[in-house]
Amino acid sequence: MTPHSGSQYLGADVAVASNDPEHLQFLEAAGRGEFVLQQCAECERLRYPIGNACPFCMALGWQWAAVSGRGTVYSYEVVTHPIHPSFRGLVPYVIVLVELDEQRGVPGEHDALRVLGLLVDAEGNPEPEERAGINVRVQVDFADLGDGLALPRFRLADEPSEFPVWRYGYDGAG
Numbered sequence: 001m002t003p004h005s006g007s008q009y010l011g012a013d014v015a016v017a018s019n020d021p022e023h024l025q026f027l028e029a030a031g032r033g034e035f036v037l038q039q040c041a042e043c044e045r046l047r048y049p050i051g052n053a054c055p056f057c058m059a060l061g062w063q064w065a066a067v068s069g070r071g072t073v074y075s076y077e078v079v080t081h082p083i084h085p086s087f088r089g090l091v092p093y094v095i096v097l098v099e100l101d102e103q104r105g106v107p108g109e110h111d112a113l114r115v116l117g118l119l120v121d122a123e124g125n126p127e128p129e130e131r132a133g134i135n136v137r138v139q140v141d142f143a144d145l146g147d148g149l150a151l152p153r154f155r156l157a158d159e160p161s162e163f164p165v166w167r168y169g170y171d172g173a174g
């Protein structure tokens with residue numbers, strides 16, 4: 001049950017079930033500095049979250065594909081209530097739903113490859129809510145979990161937004 005008992009996140013042990021090689025491989029790739037997602041062997045579309053079948057064509061075959069980890073914040077939320085005792089020191093923190101640059105507008109005009117992650121600063125601390133916003137550019141960053149594993153997360157990218165930035169309750173918006 002705990003093939004990576006040496007891994008920790010926020011002081012808590014990271015356990016990956018032995019019958020869940022996909023999540024373990026995802027964390028191992030991040031440990032090598034690679035952000036990978038499943039790519040369908042049939043329709044070749046990338047997908048997230050990790051799952052057994054392609055949500056687009058139902059095919060079971062897939063392989064890992066490295067993605068850039070660059071994207072735009074599609075939406076975000078501020079977590080103020082810790083979901084686990086280890087998160088007490090982290091709140092408030094921002095979780096971003098990132099629309100990756102890969103596969104935008106696929107399969108439909110409003111579809112995209114969207115992934116979730118914590119928004120952190122250069123030191124790995126949570127970015128304050130005031131710095132988050134819809135349409136801000138972000139890039140993947142990795143939280144080292146130890147024992148060869150890491151957890152993908154995001155930090156602000158030093159590049160202009162393609163569209164106006166919207167912040168809830170700030171800059172006169174909301």
Ligand SMILES: [Zn+2]
Nearest residue numbers: 040043054057
């Ligand atoms: Zn498919």
